[in-house]
Amino acid sequence: MAERIPRVPVRAQDPEVRAKCFEEVSLGYDRQEAMLEASRCLHCKNPRCVGACPVNIQIPDFIACVAKGDIAGAAAVIAKDSSLPAVCGRVCPQENQCEGSCILGIKGEPVAIGALERFVADNSPSTEVEQAAAGGHKVAVIGSGPAGLACASDLARLGYDVTVFEALHKAGGVLEYGIPEFRLPKEKVLKPAIDTVKALGVKIETDVIVGRTVTIDSLMDSEGFEAVFVGTGAGLPKFMGIPGENLCGVFSANEFLTRNNLMKAWREDYLTPIHAGSKVCVVGGGNVAMDAARTALRLGAEVHIVYRRTEKELPARKEEVSHALEEGIVFDMLTNPVEITGDERGWVKSLRCIRMELGEPDSSGRRSPVPVEGSEFEIPTETVIMALGTSPNPLISSTTAGLEVTRRGCLVASEEGATTRPGVFAGGDAVTGAATVILAMGAGRKAAKAIDEYLASKK
């Protein structure tokens, strides 16, 4: 075979321009670029990418359609397995999943599957899906994040009468409150995705906090829901437990991002206040840390990412790290905070850190960082944002009898999503602890199937 076509780069906004605005960073492919990129797929007889996708999208098939210019056909292929392609094309960690297993990646660059998925989703009208006749059986879905939306759409397609209960005032879960506008535009991408779910007949009731406003028991006993899916995610922020964490100017990434995303603090016409100040240290190295850092940058701050391992171990998506670097975020690696110091008014003055070095690999296979004795130093800063991960909210587990949780507060559920209480299913971060959008979607879909089987067996 002649010289291979190189991977078609995805166009992005100029780093200097985008560092000052909340417009989407990645511009995506146009039709010509997408068709060229699609032509790179080898159509392996045994496509490893499909197995590496948590919802097993028939990737070579949809790419073949794109290569022919049949975008509607490609959309139909994807729709069989995914209800949120416009979202997943943007936020999946493709390098660890489909693209990470692409044969082309062994010697060169893998096919840009994520960018192609996004192109298809952005350029095809919503596809008509077959819907079974409504059986009238009521199913409640708790949480309107990726797990809940995926579960609800599958159940609606199977003919169930589905109501999604959302604690916040807007549907979308982490897609709405967590992931920033510049990575996942809300009006352009998220709203149409949720409208598609609603078009299937799914009702979404906001402002209902299950565990407070209603309980799983009241939904099942008084409101006639025959099964419940719990997709409440992992919403509780973790803190380090170091001195000074309650000073003014220390925020969880959840608070900072929720103020900016859900509450639109970045827009002048909204009333929500937000505090970034002139300098911000973000502690952590995951996608949430990158999102918080890049948000603070856009609000006008100088931003440092403080992470205890090296750049190689950063759990964030590769694209987020490179975008953050391009935008001018400073990465302070092998650095771990030990204390936050404050001024006489109780506001943050500096982040006291200790240098780290990498020791032996730990249970996750990553080399664990160990402090270098006597290497403490101070980073003067106005704001500290803790992005150390999140854990599931106990509001439901603590108000529902018979629902077992692990020591880490995660709901105990089978591979199919059955919890320890009959009729109650769960999936996504509420079961696994903080993970990815696509894994949550996969779990939601599995649970929909299990709920269908459970209700069929009851009849």
Place this chain on the structure above:
Amino acid sequence: MFEILSKEMLTPNICQMRVNAPRIAASARPGQFLIVRADEKGERIPLTISDFDAVQGWVTIVTQAIGASTCDIVSFEVGESFADIAGPLGLPSGFVNESDEVLAGSSYVFIAGGVGTAPVYPQVKWLHDRGVKVDVIVGARTKDLLIYTNRLAQVADNLYICTDDGSEGFHGVGTAMLEKLVSEGKQYTQAVAIGPMIMMKFATACCCKLGIPVIVSLNTLMVDGTGMCGACRVTVGGKTRFACVEGPEFDGALVDFDEAMRRQGQYRSEEAFEKEHHKCRIGRGK
């Protein structure tokens, strides 16, 4: 859906509204709060529940117009609807779970200040309905700023009114009234202080001096109110607690009030800016 059924200005800037919210009314217990978002561009504002009726499906909120968002809430009229109300949030007051024997042996005193007088009402009413002895001390700067005194008089064994300027009732602050009552032989097994953070700090100090255990209800900053943001972190007994899910009521003696007051003022400069650039619509219709 969250339609305003009635509205009454209790003082020039404190407003009482009865709002249609059947799901919340059915689940609410004394001590809990809710979050109101007036319209699409408003903040999520935590407000205590001042009364509720599960059968008729309404809750009562009392709002003091101090910032841009609370001004917006107060500007709504009967027949209009708030964009969102979520709740009930937080844990109910501890006495809700107490046995009848424990309650029968109790004698409560409530110390209420400012807008914090309103949420005292459902608690006093609950205790009164169960035959528990309850005295209430209501304090305000001056006579015109007193709220809820008539309603409290109906459910309290004794209601003591205090004004800083002596324009009505006892001339002095609520804690001075409490000291006076105790010196005259009154005995209380439990105090509950609800009001501005600074008032709860002094009420706690007074109760500690008098040897009366005291519960306070913390009105911290919040965004979601479900444990997600951590804006409401407060140090209680040396440990960080989330007021939204572990509170809002805590043992006053264990609360770090100075930290809580500093944290409450975190967005003050941003809020001052919003208020200055925001047209308050109270009393001018919409």
